[in-house]
Amino acid sequence: MAVPMPTADAAGRTGGAVALTDISIDFAIGGHATYKAVAPTSLAVAEGEFVAIVGPTGCGKSTLLNVAAGLLKPTTGRVEIFGEPLTGLNLKAGYLFQQDGLMPWKSALDNVAITLEIRGAPRAEAEAAALAWLTTVGLAKFGDRYPHQLSGGQRKRVGLAQVLIREPKILLMDEPFGPLDAQTRQIMGTLLLDLWAVDRKAVLFVTHDLEEAIALSDRVVIMSAGPEASIIGDYPIDLPRPRDAADIRLHPRFHALHKAIWAQLKAEVIKTYDSGRV
Amino acid sequence: MTRSGMKLLALQILVGVCAIAFWHIGSQVPIGGTYLLPEFFFSTPLDVGQRIIKLFVTGTIWKHLWITLTETALAFAIGAAGGIAVGFWFARKPLLAAIFDPYVKMINALPRVVLAPIFMLWLGLGIWSKVALGVTLVFFIVFFNVYQGVKEVSPAILANARLIGMNERQLFRHVYWPSALSWVFSSLHTSVGFALVGAVVGEYLGSAAGLGYLIHQAEGVFDTTGVFAGMFILSAFVLIMDWAVTRIENRLLVWRPQSTAGQP
Numbered sequence: 446m447a448v449p450m451p452t453a454d455a456a457g458r459t460g461g462a463v464a465l466t467d468i469s470i471d472f473a474i475g476g477h478a479t480y481k482a483v484a485p486t487s488l489a490v491a492e493g494e495f496v497a498i499v500g501p502t503g504c505g506k507s508t509l510l511n512v513a514a515g516l517l518k519p520t521t522g523r524v525e526i527f528g529e530p531l532t533g534l535n536l537k538a539g540y541l542f543q544q545d546g547l548m549p550w551k552s553a554l555d556n557v558a559i560t561l562e563i564r565g566a567p568r569a570e571a572e573a574a575a576l577a578w579l580t581t582v583g584l585a586k587f588g589d590r591y592p593h594q595l596s597g598g599q600r601k602r603v604g605l606a607q608v609l610i611r612e613p614k615i616l617l618m619d620e621p622f623g624p625l626d627a628q629t630r631q632i633m634g635t636l637l638l639d640l641w642a643v644d645r646k647a648v649l650f651v652t653h654d655l656e657e658a659i660a661l662s663d664r665v666v667i668m669s670a671g672p673e674a675s676i677i678g679d680y681p682i683d684l685p686r687p688r689d690a691a692d693i694r695l696h697p698r699f700h701a702l703h704k705a706i707w708a709q710l711k712a713e714v715i716k717t718y719d720s721g722r723v
Numbered sequence: 724m725t726r727s728g729m730k731l732l733a734l735q736i737l738v739g740v741c742a743i744a745f746w747h748i749g750s751q752v753p754i755g756g757t758y759l760l761p762e763f764f765f766s767t768p769l770d771v772g773q774r775i776i777k778l779f780v781t782g783t784i785w786k787h788l789w790i791t792l793t794e795t796a797l798a799f800a801i802g803a804a805g806g807i808a809v810g811f812w813f814a815r816k817p818l819l820a821a822i823f824d825p826y827v828k829m830i831n832a833l834p835r836v837v838l839a840p841i842f843m844l845w846l847g848l849g850i851w852s853k854v855a856l857g858v859t860l861v862f863f864i865v866f867f868n869v870y871q872g873v874k875e876v877s878p879a880i881l882a883n884a885r886l887i888g889m890n891e892r893q894l895f896r897h898v899y900w901p902s903a904l905s906w907v908f909s910s911l912h913t914s915v916g917f918a919l920v921g922a923v924v925g926e927y928l929g930s931a932a933g934l935g936y937l938i939h940q941a942e943g944v945f946d947t948t949g950v951f952a953g954m955f956i957l958s959a960f961v962l963i964m965d966w967a968v969t970r971i972e973n974r975l976l977v978w979r980p981q982s983t984a985g986q987p
Binding site for chain 1: 877879880882883884885886887888889890893897898901902905977978979980
């Protein structure tokens with residue numbers, strides 16, 4: 446399976462929302478030793494495209510996402526966001542973490558409103574917008590709850606509202622629904638697709654769950670087992686939209702796609718297993 | 724109050740009654756010709772009770788209570804303010820923390836009682852030598868907690884806050900400060916308790932007023948009843964202060980799971 450390279454324009458810039466070109470990442474592991482987590486690899490996300498990265502545990506999926514978010518500087522390679530080289534944090538992107546990023550000392554409403562308040566929005570305006578977003582994610586009545594008073598799924602909804610309220614052009618998601626149970630994951634997946642359908646942001650979605658990846662995305666890319674992980678597969682997902690994250694799994698095309706992608710993914714998962722890292 | 728709450732209270736009172744009864748019998752009823760708790764060393768519950776009532780009725784106790792309370796409050800306020808300031812400063816400047824680390828450990832390892840004479844020499848026999856002793860105790864508790872609180876902000880919360888666009892000042896206000904404060908509050912019982920220990924120990928070692936002074940005076944003339952009366956008043960004082968701290972804590976830390984769970 447050939448990996449399509451981002452195409453460069455005359456000025457040498459690559460198009461699309463996110464363009465990672467020849468990215469490699471080394472980590473210092475004490476002394477002069479380095480761990481080559483990611484070998485030079487490239488990944489592009491077009492505007493309005495939903496891309497899922499799937500790979501075995503510890504293959505560097507999250508590392509790649511952190512590079513796109515500007516949280517981590519790659520050892521080599523270029524990061525471009527809407528054609529501009531990325532310096533510092535990627536503030537065009539909203540990032541939804543696997544762990545809870547909510548501030549436990551703020552209520553759900555305040556956690557969402559703070560995103561606007563720190564940009565100088567008046568309190569009343571920020572609060573009204575936050576309430577509107579909480580309503581969108583189905584938590585209108587939970588604004589005064591603190592994070593510990595919400596379930597895992599509810600906290601994820603607040604997290605989504607917190608990220609989406611400032612209308613980022615790009616959405617980066619690191620196994621966002623990982624800690625949730627299977628049913629809640631599917632409900633959250635459908636919610637995500639509904640929200641995404643409104644303005645079709647570019648999405649980079651990291652998951653270890655192949656079914657979730659196929660159900661949600663336009664393209665699934667496979668990362669090889671680390672060290673020196675790289676993108677080794679790229680599968681367009683031609684399932685019809687709008688989708689329901691649960692029902693789409695019954696679609697015959699879903700099975701065909703799953704079978705084809707799993708064949709490649711399985712080999713990588715076994716490699717990781719054999720290396721004793723699982 | 725619920726049924727189980729009533730039962731608990733009844734049992735708690737029962738323990739107190741039993742202890743006092745044991746004390747009374749030990750000091751009043753000879754067993755085999757000897758007293759289990761001779762009156763000279765243990766006084767009697769009745770005498771102690773009468774002395775406590777007398778102290779309150781004549782009003783002599785209020786001055787001492789007020790002095791001890793003032794010293795405790797000042798020691799806590801100054802110690803906490805210093806601990807918060809230095810804790811933040813060190814947590815944000817790792818090099819500074821590393822340089823001062825052995826000295827901080829050294830001073831903290833020092834038993835504070837040995838500082839009392841020095842403080843008395845420097846600050847006299849008034850309240851400030853006692854406040855200083857309390858400050859040295861409170862400062863380190865608050866300092867270590869703030870330092871820990873700032874250092875141990877969850878990386879996910881921090882990264883998330885940065886990515887929603889917070890600058891350093893906003894991170895301080897919305898992330899570091901509440902996190903550190905929650906650690907300070909979780910150690911509030913300990914630090915208020917230590918502020919009181921500083922005040923009372925200081926008074927005990929040399930002063931003209933306060934609960935520590937009261938106990939020390941009684942001890943000086945082998946007035947066991949006075950010592951026990953002072954101890955009981957001190958214990959009650961601590962209980963009331965602890966209750967007040969719990970009230971403040973529950974008000975300020977509503978967002979914390981453990982402070983709301985189990986509350987009526």
